[in-house]
Amino acid sequence: MAWTKKDLLGLEYLSPEEIELILDTAESFKEVSTREIKKVPALRGKTAVNLFYEPSTRTRVSFEVAAKRLSADVINIATETSSVRKGETLIDTGKNIQALKADIIIMRHNYSGAANMLARALDISVVNAGDGWHEHPTQALLDIFTLKEKLGKIKGLNVAIVGDIAHSRVARSNIWGLTKLGANVTLCAPEMLLPVGIELTGAKTSSNIDEVLKKADAVNVLRMQFERDEGTAFPEQLDYFKKFGITEERLAKAKKDVVVMHPGPINRGIEMSSEVADGKNSVILEQVTNGIAVRMAVLFLVSQAREAKNEHID
């Protein structure tokens, strides 16, 4: 099958086949990062712009590394020091970047739906690097890629997503991707952090971490986003660790080979103990490595699609 979308906005909008195509392409790209010369000429002469309205180190750097390994030129715009501070709108910023003849905008924004809006306004590709509480598609893709690599398949797996579901775009993208590929997803969090109606996505919910862990083939532990705390929903940090934190004692009652994931950055001693984060079940650093391959695949595919489309219009 061919990739037709100029943008990657969320996993909600992709078919299972499109998700599989990204994962398969990423598998081929993984080899590039093991070479002595870690670079291929596929996006030579293309320009990718990192446009980040929220602080991010790992996602921005991961995209930058991915684009550079494809030989694209990368420009980073930190909005704190840009015209955004002078009141420029998102669409105007996007159109200016398009007028510079950039090819791909990789955007992180604090408003849900910002990437969709920008993609509609522009002819160039938009890759969503996280928008508000909506989606973070490349994070979910790299989580799913890592799971598939570790366990050989996705269909039929029991995957637990634990933590701050309410504020998490990582959770939403994972729910879409995992359910589309046939996994059983259980969301586990204090009730205050489980949004009303989230079951409509096909995921189950629970507030009993020990029960959930017993059945899980993998557990994706989310970061508690205390910076988004508005003073009501969040439990005390120590209380949360006691009731939901992933510790060696809790893990001892889970399946022996349960895969432990975390999108980073970790709050050690809040979501999980240091022993678990650095333990034998943890694949946290492999997720980071796989993130490069997945983002290379995404950048390659969207740039291919856009050209196919332009050719069609001509």
Place this chain on the structure above:
Amino acid sequence: MKEKAKILDQEGISRAITRIAHEIIEKNKGTAGLCVIGIRNRGVYIAQRIAECIKKIEGKEIETGALDITLYRDDLALASGQPRVRKTEIDFDINEKNLVLVDDVLYTGRTIRAALDALIDLGRPRSIQLAVLVDRGHRELPIRADFVGKNIPTSNKESVEVCLQESDGSEEVLIAERQ
């Protein structure tokens, strides 16, 4: 596609590959430092068969690899059918080796140009030689094969189809008219 003529059958393909294997050994004076790398997809199967022949003749195992050239294509920007990126699998050091690059059909030479760039990103071999099952002419770049299974004069309106058991379930080389 309208089939016009069968150029090689199963025995023909097998004899051509055997002869190429003999020529490779002769030219390289044995198998020291020798390895074969096939270009995806069908070049990989031909490369494996060449390696098997060489093993039968010389009694020595030689290293084989698979090269995907998609990311090095010069027509990525205009490729009408979207090429699928596949894995490059070369699990050995190519530095100072005598590499035999293998493909099914040699036509414009652009695939081979891409393959040479891809290989040189992986290291500095002592030499790179080229073996193809079919050379159909119409080169657009200054590239020639060292070992050729069969030379087939064709017109640009024709296409050459190589069918192998591993990928196509049959063993033959056909010329067809493009429609």
